[in-house]
Amino acid sequence: MTPTIGINFHGIGDPKRNLEPGEAPYWITHAQFENVLDRIAASPDPTAYVITFDDGNQSDHDIALPALVARGLTARYFVLTGRIGHPGSLNTKHIRALQEAGMTIGSHGIAHVAWPTLADDALTRELCDSRSQLEDICNQPVTEAGIPFGRYDARVMRALRAAHYTAVWSSDGGRMKQDAFLRPRTSLRGDMSEAMIDSVLAGQMSLRRRLRRTLGMMRRRWVTTG
Numbered sequence: 001m002t003p004t005i006g007i008n009f010h011g012i013g014d015p016k017r018n019l020e021p022g023e024a025p026y027w028i029t030h031a032q033f034e035n036v037l038d039r040i041a042a043s044p045d046p047t048a049y050v051i052t053f054d055d056g057n058q059s060d061h062d063i064a065l066p067a068l069v070a071r072g073l074t075a076r077y078f079v080l081t082g083r084i085g086h087p088g089s090l091n092t093k094h095i096r097a098l099q100e101a102g103m104t105i106g107s108h109g110i111a112h113v114a115w116p117t118l119a120d121d122a123l124t125r126e127l128c129d130s131r132s133q134l135e136d137i138c139n140q141p142v143t144e145a146g147i148p149f150g151r152y153d154a155r156v157m158r159a160l161r162a163a164h165y166t167a168v169w170s171s172d173g174g175r176m177k178q179d180a181f182l183r184p185r186t187s188l189r190g191d192m193s194e195a196m197i198d199s200v201l202a203g204q205m206s207l208r209r210r211l212r213r214t215l216g217m218m219r220r221r222w223v224t225t226g
Contacts, residue, residue: 004178005203006169006185008052009033012059017088020112028190030063036188039201041071051075052169052185054108054146056083061094069101078108078146081130092137099138106144107131114151127163143167175203
Protein backbone atom coordinates (compact mmCIF):
# COMPACT_ATOMS: atom_id res chain seq x y z
CA MET A 1 0.00 0.00 0.00
CA THR A 2 1.39 3.41 -0.99
CA PRO A 3 2.36 5.55 2.03
CA THR A 4 0.13 8.56 2.55
CA ILE A 5 0.95 12.11 3.65
CA GLY A 6 -1.16 13.52 6.48
CA ILE A 7 -1.71 17.29 6.39
CA ASN A 8 -3.22 18.91 9.47
CA PHE A 9 -4.84 22.33 9.88
CA HIS A 10 -6.04 24.14 12.98
CA GLY A 11 -7.62 27.48 12.18
CA ILE A 12 -8.08 29.64 9.09
CA GLY A 13 -8.51 33.41 8.96
CA ASP A 14 -10.09 35.28 11.87
CA PRO A 15 -10.25 33.05 15.00
CA LYS A 16 -13.43 34.70 16.34
CA ARG A 17 -12.33 33.67 19.85
CA ASN A 18 -9.45 34.21 22.26
CA LEU A 19 -6.52 31.96 21.41
CA GLU A 20 -4.63 29.80 23.87
CA PRO A 21 -0.97 30.59 24.57
CA GLY A 22 1.16 29.34 21.68
CA GLU A 23 -1.84 28.69 19.42
CA ALA A 24 -1.57 31.72 17.10
CA PRO A 25 1.21 30.34 14.80
CA TYR A 26 -1.05 27.42 13.87
CA TRP A 27 -3.63 29.73 12.32
CA ILE A 28 -3.12 30.35 8.60
CA THR A 29 -4.61 32.87 6.22
CA HIS A 30 -7.44 32.06 3.85
CA ALA A 31 -5.04 32.50 0.92
CA GLN A 32 -2.49 30.07 2.40
CA PHE A 33 -5.21 27.48 2.91
CA GLU A 34 -6.59 27.81 -0.60
CA ASN A 35 -3.08 27.54 -2.04
CA VAL A 36 -2.39 24.25 -0.24
CA LEU A 37 -5.74 22.79 -1.30
CA ASP A 38 -5.12 23.83 -4.91
CA ARG A 39 -1.78 22.05 -4.86
CA ILE A 40 -3.27 18.89 -3.38
CA ALA A 41 -6.17 18.88 -5.85
CA ALA A 42 -3.79 19.40 -8.79
CA SER A 43 -1.34 16.69 -7.71
CA PRO A 44 -1.08 13.50 -9.79
CA ASP A 45 -2.79 11.58 -6.98
CA PRO A 46 -4.81 13.68 -4.51
CA THR A 47 -5.70 10.46 -2.63
CA ALA A 48 -2.06 10.31 -1.53
CA TYR A 49 -3.00 13.01 1.00
CA VAL A 50 -5.20 12.84 4.06
CA ILE A 51 -6.44 16.26 5.21
CA THR A 52 -7.33 16.71 8.87
CA PHE A 53 -8.45 19.53 11.17
CA ASP A 54 -7.99 19.75 14.93
CA ASP A 55 -9.89 21.66 17.64
CA GLY A 56 -13.29 22.21 15.98
CA ASN A 57 -12.91 25.87 15.05
CA GLN A 58 -15.75 27.63 13.22
CA SER A 59 -13.46 28.15 10.23
CA ASP A 60 -13.65 24.36 9.72
CA HIS A 61 -17.22 24.89 8.55
CA ASP A 62 -17.29 28.44 7.23
CA ILE A 63 -14.04 28.40 5.21
CA ALA A 64 -12.70 24.85 4.91
CA LEU A 65 -15.90 23.01 4.04
CA PRO A 66 -16.86 24.97 0.89
CA ALA A 67 -13.22 25.03 -0.26
CA LEU A 68 -12.94 21.24 0.07
CA VAL A 69 -16.26 20.57 -1.65
CA ALA A 70 -15.35 22.87 -4.55
CA ARG A 71 -12.25 20.76 -5.19
CA GLY A 72 -13.83 17.37 -4.63
CA LEU A 73 -11.71 16.75 -1.51
CA THR A 74 -12.67 15.26 1.83
CA ALA A 75 -11.19 15.64 5.31
CA ARG A 76 -11.29 14.40 8.86
CA TYR A 77 -12.37 16.80 11.62
CA PHE A 78 -11.28 16.15 15.20
CA VAL A 79 -13.57 18.11 17.48
CA LEU A 80 -13.12 19.32 21.06
CA THR A 81 -16.55 18.61 22.52
CA GLY A 82 -16.04 21.04 25.40
CA ARG A 83 -16.06 23.89 22.88
CA ILE A 84 -19.12 22.86 20.85
CA GLY A 85 -21.45 25.83 20.53
CA HIS A 86 -18.97 28.31 21.99
CA PRO A 87 -18.11 31.49 20.05
CA GLY A 88 -15.60 30.74 17.31
CA SER A 89 -16.17 26.98 17.51
CA LEU A 90 -18.35 24.47 15.70
CA ASN A 91 -21.92 23.96 16.85
CA THR A 92 -24.05 20.86 16.34
CA LYS A 93 -25.48 22.13 13.03
CA HIS A 94 -21.96 22.73 11.72
CA ILE A 95 -20.87 19.22 12.69
CA ARG A 96 -23.88 17.64 11.00
CA ALA A 97 -23.24 19.74 7.87
CA LEU A 98 -19.65 18.46 7.75
CA GLN A 99 -20.86 14.90 8.12
CA GLU A 100 -23.55 15.28 5.46
CA ALA A 101 -20.90 16.63 3.05
CA GLY A 102 -18.95 13.37 3.39
CA MET A 103 -16.43 14.47 5.99
CA THR A 104 -15.31 12.19 8.83
CA ILE A 105 -15.91 13.34 12.41
CA GLY A 106 -13.51 12.26 15.12
CA SER A 107 -12.72 13.10 18.73
CA HIS A 108 -10.07 15.51 19.99
CA GLY A 109 -11.22 15.02 23.56
CA ILE A 110 -13.32 17.31 25.72
CA ALA A 111 -10.85 19.94 26.91
CA HIS A 112 -7.65 20.88 25.13
CA VAL A 113 -5.33 18.98 27.46
CA ALA A 114 -2.32 16.71 26.99
CA TRP A 115 -3.58 13.18 27.53
CA PRO A 116 -0.38 11.78 29.13
CA THR A 117 -0.80 14.27 32.01
CA LEU A 118 -4.22 12.91 33.02
CA ALA A 119 -5.07 10.32 35.65
CA ASP A 120 -6.64 7.14 34.29
CA ASP A 121 -10.25 8.09 35.08
CA ALA A 122 -9.87 11.57 33.55
CA LEU A 123 -8.24 10.07 30.45
CA THR A 124 -11.13 7.65 30.06
CA ARG A 125 -13.61 10.52 30.24
CA GLU A 126 -11.70 12.48 27.61
CA LEU A 127 -11.73 9.52 25.23
CA CYS A 128 -15.16 8.05 25.89
CA ASP A 129 -17.42 10.94 26.89
CA SER A 130 -16.26 13.05 23.95
CA ARG A 131 -16.95 10.20 21.56
CA SER A 132 -20.41 9.57 23.03
CA GLN A 133 -21.38 13.21 22.57
CA LEU A 134 -20.20 13.21 18.96
CA GLU A 135 -22.02 9.95 18.25
CA ASP A 136 -25.22 11.50 19.59
CA ILE A 137 -24.75 14.43 17.23
CA CYS A 138 -23.76 12.36 14.19
CA ASN A 139 -25.99 9.37 14.88
CA GLN A 140 -23.21 7.02 13.83
CA PRO A 141 -20.06 5.52 15.37
CA VAL A 142 -17.03 7.73 15.93
CA THR A 143 -13.92 5.57 15.65
CA GLU A 144 -10.99 7.95 15.15
CA ALA A 145 -9.17 10.38 17.45
CA GLY A 146 -6.73 13.24 16.93
CA ILE A 147 -4.20 13.50 19.76
CA PRO A 148 -4.05 16.99 21.36
CA PHE A 149 -0.61 18.60 20.94
CA GLY A 150 0.55 15.30 19.42
CA ARG A 151 1.48 14.11 22.93
CA TYR A 152 1.05 10.43 23.73
CA ASP A 153 2.74 7.53 25.46
CA ALA A 154 2.16 3.79 25.86
CA ARG A 155 -0.55 4.30 28.48
CA VAL A 156 -2.49 6.64 26.19
CA MET A 157 -2.17 4.16 23.32
CA ARG A 158 -3.53 1.37 25.52
CA ALA A 159 -6.42 3.56 26.64
CA LEU A 160 -7.30 4.44 23.03
CA ARG A 161 -7.30 0.76 22.04
CA ALA A 162 -9.36 -0.14 25.13
CA ALA A 163 -11.86 2.56 24.11
CA HIS A 164 -12.16 0.80 20.73
CA TYR A 165 -10.77 3.55 18.55
CA THR A 166 -9.58 2.14 15.23
CA ALA A 167 -7.25 4.94 14.14
CA VAL A 168 -5.32 7.58 16.07
CA TRP A 169 -3.69 10.63 14.49
CA SER A 170 -0.48 12.06 15.92
CA SER A 171 1.79 14.97 14.97
CA ASP A 172 4.94 12.97 14.24
CA GLY A 173 5.20 14.15 10.63
CA GLY A 174 6.29 12.27 7.55
CA ARG A 175 4.47 9.52 5.69
CA MET A 176 2.13 6.91 7.12
CA LYS A 177 0.54 3.59 6.31
CA GLN A 178 -3.15 3.99 5.55
CA ASP A 179 -4.14 0.96 7.64
CA ALA A 180 -1.96 1.75 10.67
CA PHE A 181 -3.48 2.37 14.10
CA LEU A 182 -1.12 5.29 14.78
CA ARG A 183 -1.05 7.67 11.82
CA PRO A 184 1.46 10.55 11.78
CA ARG A 185 0.70 13.87 10.12
CA THR A 186 2.21 17.35 9.87
CA SER A 187 0.51 20.54 11.04
CA LEU A 188 0.86 23.52 8.70
CA ARG A 189 1.63 26.85 10.32
CA GLY A 190 1.16 30.39 9.18
CA ASP A 191 4.87 31.13 9.59
CA MET A 192 6.05 28.32 7.30
CA SER A 193 8.00 29.31 4.22
CA GLU A 194 7.03 28.08 0.76
CA ALA A 195 10.05 25.78 0.84
CA MET A 196 8.89 24.25 4.12
CA ILE A 197 5.40 23.68 2.77
CA ASP A 198 6.91 22.13 -0.36
CA SER A 199 8.77 19.64 1.82
CA VAL A 200 5.67 18.77 3.83
CA LEU A 201 3.56 18.19 0.72
CA ALA A 202 6.32 16.03 -0.73
CA GLY A 203 6.55 14.00 2.46
CA GLN A 204 10.24 14.79 2.66
CA MET A 205 12.27 14.45 5.85
CA SER A 206 16.03 14.41 6.35
CA LEU A 207 17.62 11.10 7.31
CA ARG A 208 18.38 12.43 10.79
CA ARG A 209 14.83 13.64 11.30
CA ARG A 210 13.38 10.34 10.03
CA LEU A 211 15.55 8.44 12.50
CA ARG A 212 14.56 10.70 15.39
CA ARG A 213 10.89 10.36 14.38
CA THR A 214 11.06 6.57 14.25
CA LEU A 215 12.86 6.26 17.58
CA GLY A 216 10.53 8.78 19.22
CA MET A 217 7.40 7.00 18.01
CA MET A 218 8.74 3.66 19.22
CA ARG A 219 9.65 5.08 22.62
CA ARG A 220 6.29 6.75 23.15
CA ARG A 221 4.36 3.69 22.02
CA TRP A 222 6.17 1.10 24.11
CA VAL A 223 7.57 2.89 27.17
CA THR A 224 5.10 3.94 29.85
CA THR A 225 6.03 7.19 31.55
CA GLY A 226 6.13 7.26 35.34
